[in-house]
Amino acid sequence: MLGRRQIREKVVQTVYSYYQNPVKFDVLEKNMFSGIEKIYNLYIYQLNFLVALKELAETQIEIGKNKYIKTDADINPNQKFINNQVLIKLEENPERLFFTGQHKQLKWDLHDDLLVKTFQRITGGKRYQDFMKEDGYSFEDDQKFIGKLFLRYIAENDDFQDYLSDKELSWYDDIHIANSMVQKTIGFLKEDEESRTLIKMIKDEEDKTFAAKLLKDTLNGWEDNEKKLGERLENWDLERVSLMDKVILSTAISELDKFPFTPSRVIINEYIEIAKVFATDRSNIFINGILDKYCKDQNRI
Numbered sequence: 001m002l003g004r005r006q007i008r009e010k011v012v013q014t015v016y017s018y019y020q021n022p023v024k025f026d027v028l029e030k031n032m033f034s035g036i037e038k039i040y041n042l043y044i045y046q047l048n049f050l051v052a053l054k055e056l057a058e059t060q061i062e063i064g065k066n067k068y069i070k071t072d073a074d075i076n077p078n079q080k081f082i083n084n085q086v087l088i089k090l091e092e093n094p095e096r097l098f099f100t101g102q103h104k105q106l107k108w109d110l111h112d113d114l115l116v117k118t119f120q121r122i123t124g125g126k127r128y129q130d131f132m133k134e135d136g137y138s139f140e141d142d143q144k145f146i147g148k149l150f151l152r153y154i155a156e157n158d159d160f161q162d163y164l165s166d167k168e169l170s171w172y173d174d175i176h177i178a179n180s181m182v183q184k185t186i187g188f189l190k191e192d193e194e195s196r197t198l199i200k201m202i203k204d205e206e207d208k209t210f211a212a213k214l215l216k217d218t219l220n221g222w223e224d225n226e227k228k229l230g231e232r233l234e235n236w237d238l239e240r241v242s243l244m245d246k247v248i249l250s251t252a253i254s255e256l257d258k259f260p261f262t263p264s265r266v267i268i269n270e271y272i273e274i275a276k277v278f279a280t281d282r283s284n285i286f287i288n289g290i291l292d293k294y295c296k297d298q299n300r301i
Helices: 004-020 025-065 085-092 094-102 113-124 126-133 139-155 158-167 171-188 205-220 222-231 243-258 264-278 283-298
Strands: none
Touching (some): 004 171, 004 205, 004 264, 025 085, 025 094, 025 139, 025 171, 085 094, 085 139, 113 126, 113 139, 113 158, 139 171, 205 222, 205 243, 243 264, 243 283, 264 283
């Protein structure tokens, strides 16, 4: 499921977009939840990429078998990669299969240039070659290998990120969320259990209500929150605070005020982390200072 931090991120993104291009609240709220659903599409698209790598490897083996002049490797191909137990579980996952069947655009073409180049980089790398030489088919080893492969060649691949951004602009800000979801999916797989359920975007109505209320409270309380922020600035004018810093602080203050049962330190830490993703290098220090001062002034525990 999408964690509360990721929901907070989407609220921050939505508030920021509102002050760039104001729209009616119902449209804004609808766009926010649509953006959350698009993260799921990205998540499936990335899982499909891993499955496509397996399918491409199988295709290469078949091509070798059908050569007129065959090498020993063509006759007796190393099948350790295509027999990777994690890839097989992902390939057979019914939820992934069903969702991809409903959204054909999320299926990778085996001739896709990015897919082919990534496959070539993987198979040419030392980690892959060492893995293929190792004896045995330990589930833990398969899991560790795919986790590292995903991190190195997909999550940290700038070309992959650029490709995704070209496909869907909103994915640029959400790649880190989908990356985390894929890594958790790989880590949650069990050797003796079928892979049936993937990560959900919204856990339940409580999470959906939290997102909608936080968005509404932040927008309705914007002027009051600006005043609260201005009162706590030292040797600094409110006009000099960046819009993103204002959005993060206003959202945090709204949550501190409207969700009293969440500990203040939890809320502060969440928005510090959000600042590291969306704001400038030193924004997290600034935001920590303002929110800490606000909580002390309000005796907010």
